[in-house]
Amino acid sequence: MTGDCDLVVIGGGAAGLGAARAAARSRVRVLLVSDGPPGGDCTFTGCVPSKALIEAAVRGRPFPAAAQQVRDAIDAIAATENPQALRREGIDVMLGRARFVAPGCLHVDGQQVSSRRFVIATGATPFVPAIPGLAEVAYLTHETVFDLTEGPGSLAVLGGGAVGCELAQAFARLGARVTVIEAGGRLLAKEEPEASRLITEVFTQEGIDVRVDTRVDEVATDPAGGVRLALRDGGTVTAQRLLVAVGRTPVTDGLGLSAVGVAVNERGYVVTDDHLATTAAGVYAAGDVTGRLPFTHAAFHMGRIAAGNALSRRRRRRYDPSATPWVTFTDPEVARVGLTEAQAAPRGARVAWLPMTDMDRAVAADRTQGFVKLLAGPRPLLRNLGGGRILGATIVAARAGEMIHEPALAMETRMFTGRLAAATHAYPTWSYGIQLTAAQFFMPVAGRHARPARG
Template sequence: MDYDLLVLGGGAAGLAAAQAGVDAGASVLLVSEGELGGDCTFTGCVPSKTLIEAAAAGASFAEAMSRVRATVARIAATEDESVLRRRGINVMRGRARIVSRDTIDVDGRRVRGRRIVIATGATPVVPPLDGLAATPYLTTETVFDLTEPPESLAILGGGAVGCELAQAFARIGVAVSIVEAMDRLLPGVEPEASALLAEIFDAEGVAVHAAARAHTVQARDGQVVLHIDSGKVVSAQRLLVAVGRSPCTGGLGLDAVGVKTDERGFVVVDRHMRTTADQISAAGDVTGLFPHTHAAYGMGRVAVRAALRRRRPPSFDATAIPQVVFTAPEIASVGVVESDVADDRARVAFLPLSEVDRAITADRTTGFVKLLAGPRPLLRNLGGGRVLGATIMADRAGELVHEPALAMRTRMFTGRLAQTVHAYPTWSLAIQQATAQFFGAYGGRTARPAHPRDEI
């Protein structure tokens, strides 16, 4: 064999897999067709969060895009070929195709390896919208290439990406509209968060068209015109398509080696990240499991450790992995939302930020903390039971969510969060205040039963 481990893809999952292989003493070859660092570094997390921060600070479009380019370059330099080689990771640039379960072809060159990890990521979905192919449009892969701000921007998709970029562009001075097919923004989060964000967008001038499915698009008189099922028409100078991601599996030769994909094309894996083909694993967005950079990193490490370890291989569990929508305020969540709680003994603690002193001192009281707790096996609700999920909408929600995430990961009693002394006045004190509701009235509030699914 040429290598112990062949990693296909240089994004978060691929980089994590390659490093895990080196850490285990394996010889590693990382094959990447695109830039090392992948979407997160060049078209995802890094540029979008830089744009968000620049817009919040009042930067002009030119200043914001300059910051984006500088930040991308700075972070990309920490994961380029020279850095990886110093870490013991061999790099080959090119397009890989799996020839057999231990051999790949990279632009005509055959390379053999004992194990293969597929980490080729995903790409923006282009919906089968009538007229879209003939209409200029942007995706997350091209929006940061803009050199001039559009006068107006229509965003197709009201998920995390659509909402984040909508607010950022609006704060730079662009007239923004969002068209979302579902009945609310961010359909996967708690309804309270969706409703509050819609109010914020309305106050900031972002037009939201929910329960509005676009069926036709056309370019007309320098404008992009979206025709919606309700009969409405939304027009803007530019169109950004942000309706999801599809796996990058084309040309990999998966069928020939027995790697199964699901109905959407994502690679099917078990909890150890193993595919249906011996010696081949997969990690990251190409699996469709949890499309976030930090999860991809975790999957990459699990995939390699499980592939190299015969006894007690590690497994990937997304239950306690948080996710954040970086709007202002941020919306962070971990675990289940209330509508997904099946146990009728579960309870909900809800605390509006208007009752949190730190939020009052900062004059940023829009938001809330919502915690869900349920009985533990055998012990039931002793000690408050266990944390099932949390949704936090606050300026620092992305930081606050890690406390309930840790509680879930360690299976601690919910009461430990209430017992832990928090500094005053801090944002995280809201976690302690909310958790106290599971043990009686606190500030006039007490935990209530979770509503059954059909009542929400």
């Protein structure tokens, strides 16, 4: 396809699909350029395969059956995002590598495309640290780990963030002896400390060796054919396979951003303002390439906003991530929206807490590891009338990923905290715990009452 387009979207992942679909609904001529099958990281190497593997592990399936479940899930979801499906939605698709050559002009594998409006949504790729010897071993990342057809007998996981923790537990349940190595002081460092401690306890109970405050100085091939990690404290870890899960780096190389004046920051992420506009006129960016929230649902939302703003001649929308929830799909799950207690304390927040041992559904399911934590702060002028407003929530529970959306909705709509306590919740459900926790802002519940937040 050549010629003018109303909007060109570069990248076929969640952000690109969000942008392209939003533009198609506006009845404009939109072109999606993708250097791989549309669907991107989430469909092929991220959310979809990881959750399929986790579910297979929970069901106790052997590794070959788990690997097949992963492939089946990818195939089913990819079929809804392939070029044929997108064209039926009114989206033109070109497969190839895009590169800006001048303002308003893009080359896709040598073919020229022109437009006055672009959305950059090229995503991010696994970051590989410069550890001596690492490049010489056959390490895995989240882009390659799902290609395994046989489960490793042992697995070392470098990184204790969400990806590392999810896959560590899944592989342990699939029969591998797993060691998690985290340079920081705790697993899931962005979450509440209580959540980190609980997940560490669960991992230890399940036989996962957790090493925090631990750095790797060198990686080498083990004489037995696996990998050997030399630790800074003098110890060693050996495993059949090594998974590197220490973060992400943006995909901007080869895009020709300097040709159109798109600036990147010191970490290589595309610089955007609150409207997701870049430093180049008519060029917007969305998703992981911006360095904002690195989640599929956040990327899709950003894509829609970026496309809308690029096409709008009037009012533009701001991107506000403050009420966007996220979930780490360990067992129990860790879900969060908004601020942590330490972040909320300077705002005069109060904290309500409910352990799962006081939640009847958790007791009935024999799944009492976890808690609900709600943070509420004063409103301007109204202060704590009606309980104030929700500033954040952390839930650790078997169904935390489903439960988190109620406090997220409360934040998005700025509702009074009291409405969470007043709304009748079905009993016994997991979400009933939200009502019990919110009620503590008004009265004691099981001897617990909301307390001031601590920094």
